[in-house]
Amino acid sequence: MGYDDIYDMGKNDTIFELYQLTPPYLFIPETMPRVYKRKTERGGKPLDVLQRAETAFRVSGKLRETARDFDIDPNTLRRYIIKVKENPGRVVETGYTRLSQERCILNPDMESDLATHIKDLADQFHGLSIEKCRELAFEYSKRNAVQIPANWEKDKKAGKDWFMAFRKRHNLANRAAEATSLARATAFNRHTVGKFYDNLAAVMDKHMFQPQDIYNLDETGCTTVQNPGKVVASKGKKQVGSVTSAERGELVTLEYAISAAGNIVPPMFVFPRVNFRDHFLNGAPPGAIGSAARSGWMNEELYLEYLRHFINHTRCSKDRPVLLILDNVESHISLEAIDLGRENGVVMLTLPPHTSHRLQPLDCSVYGPFKTAYNVAMDSWIRSNPGKTVTIYDIPSIVAEAQINAMTHRNILSGFRSTGIYPFNRTLFTDNDFASASVTDRPEPMAAAEELVDVTPPTIHPEDHFEQPLTQEPNNAIESMASTSSSGLQDTESLVASPEHMDLGDRYVSPAAIIPFPKAPARKTKGGRKKGSTKILTSTPIRNEIAESKKEKRKQETVEKSTKKQLFEQKRRNFEMDDDESSSTSYEEMELCDTDEDLESDDELMEGDFVVVKLQGSKGQPMHYIARVDVIDDNELEGVFLKKVSSHPNRVGKPAFVIDLDDEASFPREDCVKKLPTPTSLTGSLRKSNQLVFPCDLSKWELKC
Structure with a gap:
């Protein structure tokens, strides 16, 4: 049987005719299995085996013997030979992969x-x-x-x-998707990151820093309420609970510094208290220090205290400088801290704003495992102390256990390596890493036009x-x-x-x-806070620039404070003058307006009048209120009640009232005890102008408002 005989025989077979359909080969089944598992190995012969078998058949001309030698079904080999003859010079695809491609709706x-x-x-x-x-x-x-x-x-x-x-x-x-702020997504761009690596290369070339001389500093928070981990429970159960210390916890701030050699500077604890006590640090990591702040957050004074602690542990000096990489928060950029660093050989390099999630070693590979270990350690503490709640004084001992388990040598070195700080690698990030910032990328005006x-x-x-x-x-x-x-x-x-x-x-x-790629419009320029950037804080030009900006800020604050004081004094004088004029009507003149005549007829009562209303209390005792009549409907009245202002006495010496718009009700006319004279408004501030004073004696009614 020759090659042409195989081809002629195959053309008359029904199997071959299935492949002679008019293009396109579009098979769209109505239903299909979501996960199909093959039942046989048909169509699974590698293409190179079929090619060698076809070459051997050309030499021998024996189909079945060749198929047996290569362990191929004779019909499979015959169909492949036919396809090769029909498609000379092309690689023929076989098996079910080709059929699945033909069934695809899109090519x-x-x-x-x-x-x-x-x-x-x-x-x-x-x-x-x-x-x-x-x-x-x-x-x-x-x-x-x-x-x-x-x-x-x-x-x-x-x-x-x-x-x-x-x-x-x-x-x-x-x-x-992980929630990422727009600032972080757009700030991590090639220009900003490149500027940081330029500054890093400049200080490393100048001082020839070794890994034990490169440090990263950052804060993190530890709360008294942990995030419970996964637990083993019954399958299919709707809700699985885990005990926590409280609904809401208190936060203790930690300040850590790590080196590119894998070392840790003992941390600083900032407790949310006014005064610090030594027993706050019971069980803390060896060498740790503590302090207190009302808010529990780091500030310029506390950062200065930790910087002294850092200098004491690293033993740095002008002859043996160290590099300190830190983020761009306000507390780190105080003039006192910069001068202290310059005096003791601490070269401070700040990260670009909103890039710490990719450029800060502590954030990249240390604080994540640390928080996980902290939650596990707190779970163990709660199970070891049933019925007790975690307080801020228990946090140092829990942090000590989490530090041992998470802040390992491997994690610290990985953080510096993954940020390209040490070993220095400015080509670490690719175009895909900067893709999120392409939303705000803007070409040059001339280039954009062309x-x-x-x-x-x-x-x-x-x-x-x-x-x-x-x-x-x-x-x-x-x-x-x-x-x-x-x-x-x-x-x-x-x-x-x-x-x-x-x-x-x-x-x-x-x-x-x-769906086009998102593109932000041209940014509108406006005044306000100057945009931050990566800086070498201890360099003389940057230090002088910061000193000048601090001086300008203090000057502006002094001017604003003086202006506010002048405005306050002017308002106080105006208030005293208006109050003196309004009090020209003496108390005796107001007493002349005071009448004790009862309300006699409907003709005496008009909408907008103020009346004393008598209501029965829950125990049958009468209670008196002041109301403004808004609607008169025969014997039924509607109005709003007044509320007495609980403050120091005014110059008139009479109680003041304000209208409570939320306290609206209807009451019968016979409950109106007395019609009050038209009240006068106090003068001065806007709040005072809403207060009303009645020129009559109201003490005999024991008003409940």
Whole structure:
């Protein structure tokens, strides 16, 4: 049996005819298993084995003998020989992989483009949910005239099974995103990080620091309420609890410093107390110090105290300087601390703002394991002391245990290595690490005017898909997302065809045209606080700049304080003058207006009048209130009651009242004991002007307001 005989025999077989279908080979089953497990090993022969068998058959011309020698089914070898003869010079694909590709709704190039766009959005911290990805796939297929199943048209999004297979083919996963502030996402950019490495390289080249001379300093907080870890419980139980010390805890601040050689400077505890006592540190790590602050947070005075502690332990001097890398918080940039560091050989380098999550060794690899070990140690403490609650005085002993378990030599060295500080590696971060900052990247004005957007479509073969006109508008959810994006969408869509007039041979709608990459508009310049940056604090120019800014700030605070004092004095004088004028009507004149006549008829009562209302208490005792009449309806009155101001006596010597708009009610006319004269308003501040004083004696009613 020769090569041509094999080919002629294969053309007459029904199996061969299955592969002679008119393109495209589009198989869309109505249902499919979510996780398919193969029942046989058919179609699993490696391609190189088939190639060697085909070469051997060319020499021998014996099909079954060749198939037996290579352990291949004769029909499999015969079909492969036929495909090789029909496709000379091309690598022939075999097995079920080829069939699965033929069943795909999007061809490999389009799928790759879609998957790349989804990954790029996730790298920029603007990732899409599963539902949005399915909507994007539907819109992407519609705009490129790809035939889609009926359930896609019905739901206006891709099917669940298709997306699961698509996710598996392109190594995608549904991840729980970590909340990242916009400041952190955009501040970590190549320019800012490059400036930090420039400063780091400058001080390392100047002082030739060794790993034992490079330190990182940062604060963290330990609370008396731990975050319970996982526990073993009954499967399927709705809720599993774990005992904590309290609902809300107190916070103790810790200040740590670690070196690139793996050493730890004993920490400082800041307790939320007014005064510090030595017994606060019972069980603390050896060499630790403590202090107290009303807020429990680090401030400039406490940082200065810890800096002295740091200098004492590192034994640094001008002849043996050390590098201290710290974040850009206000308490670290005090002039006293900078001068103390300069006097003792401490070179201070600050990190760029909002980049400590990637550039600070303590945050990258130390504090995470430390908090986990701290929660475990507190769980053990609670189980060892049943019925007791954790106080701030128990925290030092728990911290000592967590420090031993978490602040290991390996973790500390990993922190300096993962930030590129030591060993020095400024090329550590790639473009993917800076992708989140591309939202605010802005090209030069001239370059932006000359820039052309290149939208290169993936290869689309007309025979791979049915061509059909689009009769439906794009999906509203996708369209709304595109409309809320920046002007980058308009620039891109001007280069692609519209759904109504699209020719697949000429134009291609990319996923970026449907959901473009987010782009922030031009920043509006405004005054206010100066933006921070990485600095060598102990350098003379920076030190003088900080001293000048501190001096200017104190001067401005003095001016503001003086201005406020002048305004206060002016208001006080105006108040005294107005109060003297309002008190010109003497108390005796007000007594003349005081009448004890009872309310006799409806004609004497008008809307807006003030009356004393008599109400019966819960024990039958009469109680008197003052009310303003707002509505008169025969014998039924409606109004709001007044509330007495509980403050020091005013100059008039009579009680003051304010209208309580929330205390509104109706009462019968016969409960009105007395109609009061028109009250006068106090003068002075806005609060005083709302207070009313009645020119009559109200003491005999024992008002309950």
